[in-house]
Amino acid sequence: MRKALIAGNWKMNKTDPEAIELARALVAEVGQYEACDILLCPPFTSxxxxxxxIRGSKIKLGAQTMHWEKSGAFTGMVCADMLKSLGCTYVIIGHSEQRQFFGETDETVNKRTRAALANGLTPIVCVGEFLEQRESGKHEQIVRDQVIQGLKGLTSDEMKQVAIAYEPVWAIGTGKTASSQDADDMHACIRSTIEKVWNRDVAQGLVIQYGGSVKPDTIDEQMAMPNIDGALVGGAALQADSFARIVRFQ
Ligand code: G3P
Structure with a gap:
């Protein structure tokens, strides 16, 4: 019922010529692949x-963040209209690196998410706990709060356009992945939170991606879990062969 979404978050990597080369290689490898949705999120500059x-292929385009305002004096930022004019249909919101380094809060996540939806972009709303929060047993509460605050006020119809990415901060770029069972437990917790706040229909339709050191040799087991509907891939999305293998999970 839920179509898997495999997304590459290129973060602050790839000059424009390098980005073009990677995109060309991916079009050649998986450009017509339809078993899952494929999304590339290069830096704004590319x-x-x-x-x-990617035009003419099945691969979709997304940005790594956006401002909630429509236009104006916001040096360094971009708005939804700018992203749409380049063909973006998705935008990552609330990535833990935005939260850690650029002052993103649940409140700004909420503003960006509403603005994305109002402009017809699909937000991928990122949530996840720090290691000490997991070790002290607070991880589910932390993530539940991020979900509820970040998505506060959205209607059920709007929720049907949202994706969530669960990215435990301690698993990002570290080579440590959450065990498939731990990830699936958190996805189930997110889904039941959504069911309580919205309804079963919204919860069952919601795509919840896992992110955090996803690799070709972890993806098959991760995608076999009942609540994992895709991956948000960082490092392993920077080479065509590894990302293409992740896209072709078994
Ligand atoms: O958004 C993707 C991400 O934060 C995971 O990065 O390098 O651990 O796959 P990585």
Missing amino acids: LKSVGDV
Whole structure:
């Protein structure tokens, strides 16, 4: 019922020529692949050129964040209209690196999510706990709060356009993945939270991706879990062969 979504978050990597080369290789490898949705989120500087390369393929384009305002004096930021004009249909919101380094809070996540939805972009709302929060047994409460605050006020119809990415902070870029069972338990917890606040229909339709050191040799087991509906991939999305293998999970 839920179509898997495999997304590459390129973070602050790839010059424009490098981005074009990677996008071309992916179009050649998985450009017509339809068993899952495939999304590339290059840096802002390469949205235009990656968008040009993937045009006509099944691969979709997304940005790594956006401002909630429509336009104006917000140096350094971009708005939904700018992203849409380059062909973006998705935007990552609330990534833990935005939370840690750029002052993102649940409140700004909520503003960005509402603005994305109001402009027809699919937000991928990121949530996840720090290691000490997991070790002290608070991880489910932390993530539940991020979900509830970040998505506060959305209607059920709006919720049907949202995806969530669970990315435990301690698993990002560290080579440590959450065990498939731990990840699935958290996804189930997110889904039941959504069911309580919205309804069963919304919860059952919600795509929940896992992120955090996803690799070709972890993806098959992760995707076999009942509540894991895709992956948000960082490091392993920077090479065409490894990302293509993740896209072709078994
Ligand atoms: O958004 C993807 C992410 O934060 C995971 O990064 O490098 O651990 O796959 P990585």
